[in-house]
Amino acid sequence: MPALIDDLLNILLGGILLAYRTILLILALLVGSVMPVPTVSPAGLRDASPVTARVAQPLGLPNIVFILADDLDLDLDTVTTMPHLQALLAGQGITFTHFFVNASICCPSRASLLRGQYVHNHGVYTNGPPPTGGFETFRDLGLENDTIATRLQDVGYRTALFGKYLNRYPYGSPSNYIPPGWGEWYSPSPTAPGYNQFNYTLNENGTLVAYGSDPADYLQDVLTTQALSFITRTVTSGEPFFAYFSSFSPHTPSTPAPRHTTLFTDTLAPRPPSFNELDVSDKPQWIQNLPLLTPEEVQQIDDQYRLWLQSMQAVDETIAALVETLEATGQLNNTYIFFTSDNGYHMGQHRLLPGKYLGYEEDIHVPLFVRGPQAPISQTVPYLASIVDLAPTLADIAGIEIPAYTDGRSLLPLLGGSPPAAWRQALLFEQYVGDHHGLRDPLGEPPDPFDSPRFQSAPLFYSGLRTADLKYIEYDTGERELYNLANDPFELENLAASADPTTLAQLAAWLSLLKGCAADTCRSLEMRPPPPPPICAELDFDHSGSVTVIDVAQVAAHWGETPQTPAWDPRYDLDDNLVIDAADMAVIAARWGEICP
Template identity: 50%
Template sequence: MKTSSLRTKFFVLIMIGVLLVGELLLAPQAALAQTSKPNILFVLVDDMDADTINRNPEKYAPNIKSLLIDQGVSFPNFFVNVSLCCPSRVNTLRGQYAHNSGILTNSRPDGGFRKTYAQGLEKETIATSLQANGYQTALIGKYLNGYPDTAPSDTYIPPGWTEWYSPMEKGKKKNKKYGNPYAQYNYTLNQNGKLVEYGDKPKDYGTDVYTSFAVDFIQRSAKDGKPFFVYLAPFNIHGPFTPAPRHEGLFPGVKAPRPDNFNEANVSTKPQFMQKLPRLNQTQIDKIDQKYRKRLRSLQSVDEAIGKLVDTLKANGQLDNTYIVLTSDNGFKQGIHRASTGKLTAYEEDIRLNLVVRGPGIPDGKKLPQQVGNIDFFPTFTDMAGVEPPAFVDGRSFLPLLKRTTPNLPKWRSAFLIEHKQDPKRDAALENQTKLVQDLSEPEDQLELEDLSELQSLQEGGQVPKLPTYQAIRTQDYTYVEYKTGAKELYNIKKDPYQLNNLASNADPALLKRLAKRLNKLRTCQADSCRAIEEQPFTS
């Protein structure tokens, strides 16, 4: 009995010692985890208007709803400066309004990868700032329209990216066809300096491939113990709206939303270029419904990606230390104001998008009313990382809103600038749509790959307005637009959310003067002056 009692006591002492040693060994790791910089996962969907998710998130985006919207903060008043792919993505990478970056269109001479590269804009981006401060960075998916044409080589990788997985659009060899990544199959991917061709099998589906690279990068970064920044940019839900095979039969019979401005009955108060659009006929409406179903199906692989990424973060002990940010580069019209397709306008469907953020210290299921924009991502991400953004940045960090560290908000934006420059080359392509759609043997000489789906839509009888150059501002209550032609639009968003009644010709002259004055200041603002002008109180 005595021997047994001694053995028991000895065993208990050994176990206590093991536990103490274990705690001592784990203590440094816990301290390191607490002081580690947070990770950032940025998911930028292509051409996703807000209503695609908002109409029925539980049905059409269940993972985005349960894992992001319900467990994070949404910004119903998130806007893009230019509702077009390349300018919007440069807004994000540089934190600048388009009049400061100089990137206003998707192709030369006013935009695209070529101009971005020629101007040296890639030398200072969110990627270079984070990488210089210890972050592992990865761009996975879509970069800029026309990449990597005019770069030193077809395997060119911009500064700031630790790893790079982006498909080719145009290269140095003009007779070399790299495929069309918008179609999700038969594309060529630059994988860290090596060109890899993908085929037409289910395993080659673009968004699934990009997701697998993101998962692998997160796993390796977590193992290395280094903070990471993932910029995941699938081509969904951009045309041709190709779904993964497993999603092809979903949502039979679903129709595009029919808000009050769908196939608008009376456009007499709108500018001439909008009045020229006839009302949509039933055939055109049927096409819109078909494409809407394709867009929903295309969204499913993105929604699944969110689930896989959250699972990966959780399995690797990184979920509680990672900011996840989901948004889109621009909106998309589907029968709105008689336009069967397209973007570019200052109407809500093109500029007002979803933005959802979850992460450390962010409350669950909240909506914040403040105006935020895509020029704010750069300073927000650097704020998350504890890094000062460059002086040229026009945007502002919205992290204090997320963290609720500025509850009274003594200063915040009261107006956001919207810009668009007419692209004569693109307009010529639209006017000559039949020839271009039928003769795509040399599409790179005529238009960007992303325009092919819109041209196909026009060939099938669709219609879009021929949009002049414009600048606009969006306040909490109003959208005010000035076109190069002299036309103007003014909408009271609170009273007229579908922008049916253009008030420009009969509004209070004092109100028009205040809006015009604020717009005139913002259209030439730079850095600090942008923020100062935005913060000036605006009374309606």
């Protein structure tokens, strides 16, 4: 613990120095002088173009700086070790406490961000290869011809991407390919990708540039230098800008900058009650089959968590450098800054080795911090928000029409501190064929912890909905999970087997509707649950209008079946005990002879 305190104090001293430089700049502006201002230059960061302090011009269209982390958790406390993020974004803007991704997997989630659509509508289901996902699917479906980048560019924004685009980019296209909508482009190729932070090839506006292993080649720093240059050059043009900074951190192998390798050396991964959970008898069968984590596996988790924290310190320095440059160029008060992640990550919860893809809180609950011209200072927003809301929010900020195909909604009213009287009551999350089932194409990807045998029996599909207090999940095996998060935030007690059947039926109906929704229909369905279905109708299997002996016969025909049997039909497992037996007959007998409304 003393070592962790020393680490945090060292990082905080950096924040104090940044604040000191900012105060000097403000004093210079107040007396009307114009002076050169150094960019934030941690050891190893290449020098950017000189930044000159200037009096802010009259505000026009707001600028947008969007910072995206890769696999960053919220519930494992990584963001609390980032002092610049806390001071410059959370402390000067809004923290969304209930922000979620639609799919806990990189490429589908990034497609949702760029398009504002749920995965089942944009059709990029996995990280690839085609036809289920990856960059090629996004390109071949024509989706990149209409993204938030193309829309902003069309109304005069100068746009630039720094870092990771979509998994497998630019496979199947020229090595120097630049997608529509991007005026400037700095993204690594898949044959020399950026996950390791060293020894990569960067597509710099169509020119492929190879980088080595020197500290100055650290990718996060190289991208930061390019982003600072883009902002300062664009400010002189008088045009608004959209800078999309997509970091490779903290994605495995979570390579830290050399200057940060001595930090957090004694830190252990968080040990919430769900860590290496002792009793998983209420969980889906594949989790019940997991053995307890071994001491060696726990050590692996602790080792990865330390790299996790170390690798995010350079991202934290990027935040400081961007804010300082915006301040120096007179644009900070006319710029929205977003910070979020494409998905979450678990480390040891429910006996799971480090990874993602699941519907538990660690995987779908991610950070969102926003600082901007209208955003209140140091406030939290408890409203349900989703990654599909980001594209319509950016469009709203720019004053342009939100595409009709968008499933999300603008968060701008929440950023202005005046939330609407009515807001969504549920969010959809979904997962399709996952990379962990032998369909994963390793092109440009580091080894995935879920390639291990421990995860091989995980379900191929699931979908779920999240309300303010409840989470409901349905798996392709017929299994279900229900958690009361107000009383059970660590998802220890699955209530699906004991919940009121009417409540379960209502949640199932709501989820069924959301899984097939699109655009306005999604936003309408999210506002309120459907009315509870008549219990009688659920038992009227032959649709005769009443519960009769024919219905009993249909259930009896499946007597003794479990989710592992080929003919398994979860409709007949009326008490949700995963076997069709006398208990199900008792449920139907209790409604015998009832006329369905």
